[in-house]
Amino acid sequence: MQIIDLGRIRYKDAEDLQMERLDAVVNGAEQTLYLLEHDPVITFGRNGGRENLHVSDEFLALQGIDLAHSTRGGNITCHFPGQLVAYPIFRVAKRPGGMRQLFYDLEEVVIRTISDFGIAATRQEGRPGVWVENRKLCSIGIGMKKWTSYHGLALNVQRDVELFRMITLCGLTDAEPSSIAQELGREKLPMQEVKDVLARHFQNIFTHSPVAQS
Numbered sequence: 001m002q003i004i005d006l007g008r009i010r011y012k013d014a015e016d017l018q019m020e021r022l023d024a025v026v027n028g029a030e031q032t033l034y035l036l037e038h039d040p041v042i043t044f045g046r047n048g049g050r051e052n053l054h055v056s057d058e059f060l061a062l063q064g065i066d067l068a069h070s071t072r073g074g075n076i077t078c079h080f081p082g083q084l085v086a087y088p089i090f091r092v093a094k095r096p097g098g099m100r101q102l103f104y105d106l107e108e109v110v111i112r113t114i115s116d117f118g119i120a121a122t123r124q125e126g127r128p129g130v131w132v133e134n135r136k137l138c139s140i141g142i143g144m145k146k147w148t149s150y151h152g153l154a155l156n157v158q159r160d161v162e163l164f165r166m167i168t169l170c171g172l173t174d175a176e177p178s179s180i181a182q183e184l185g186r187e188k189l190p191m192q193e194v195k196d197v198l199a200r201h202f203q204n205i206f207t208h209s210p211v212a213q214s
Contacts, residue, residue: 001033003035003203004035008038018151031206033090038083040064042065045070045072046074052171053167072151074139074140077141082157083154083161087152088202088206092147097213099142104210109153109205110137113155114180117194117197136169136177138154138156139154140153155194155198156177157180159188
């Protein structure tokens with residue numbers, strides 16, 4: 001697995017890189033994990049989400065916040081500096097469990113990462129992502145082309161998650177946004193440390209047997 005840190009990058013630019021790399025991986029190139037932070041953006045998934053946006057396009061433009069339609073699954077979400085995004089460009093066809101297992105293992109990567117910072121996070125049946133009670137720390141939305149994954153997960157690391165106030169988070173009226181820093185009661189965390197922990201768990205899970213689903 002090749003791990004590439006893209007730093008801070010616009011959503012559209014990262015999407016273009018993903019699609020270029022996806023074609024290469026489909027044709028036999030090394031599987032690739034992109035780690036990055038996005039400039040502020042609100043995105044709609046394949047399931048839509050426009051009805052869960054609480055501000056106008058004009059207001060977003062004035063605030064310097066992009067709006068994008070994505071080919072990932074899921075509803076509305078947002079990305080911003082202080083949120084760690086991981087895009088796995090992985091071949092899924094020959095991996096046991098297929099798409100369902102991929103999704104489960106992405107959640108497991110995040111659960112283990114958060115656990116290393118002393119937080120007990122869980123899955124919730126029928127509500128994709130990673131949670132502490134009704135507080136969502138990580139959203140997951142996957143795209144698939146020729147049995148190769150793209151898009152991925154977004155883990156809230158730093159305290160500021162105010163951009164979520166402009167949307168109904170993933171269309172779930174009872175969900176509250178949270179982050180590792182908020183759960184720990186800290187002002188800030190070293191992003192590089194979180195990246196390193198996340199990357200280690202990606203390597204452990206995706207270079208070995210898939211995690212057994214409970």
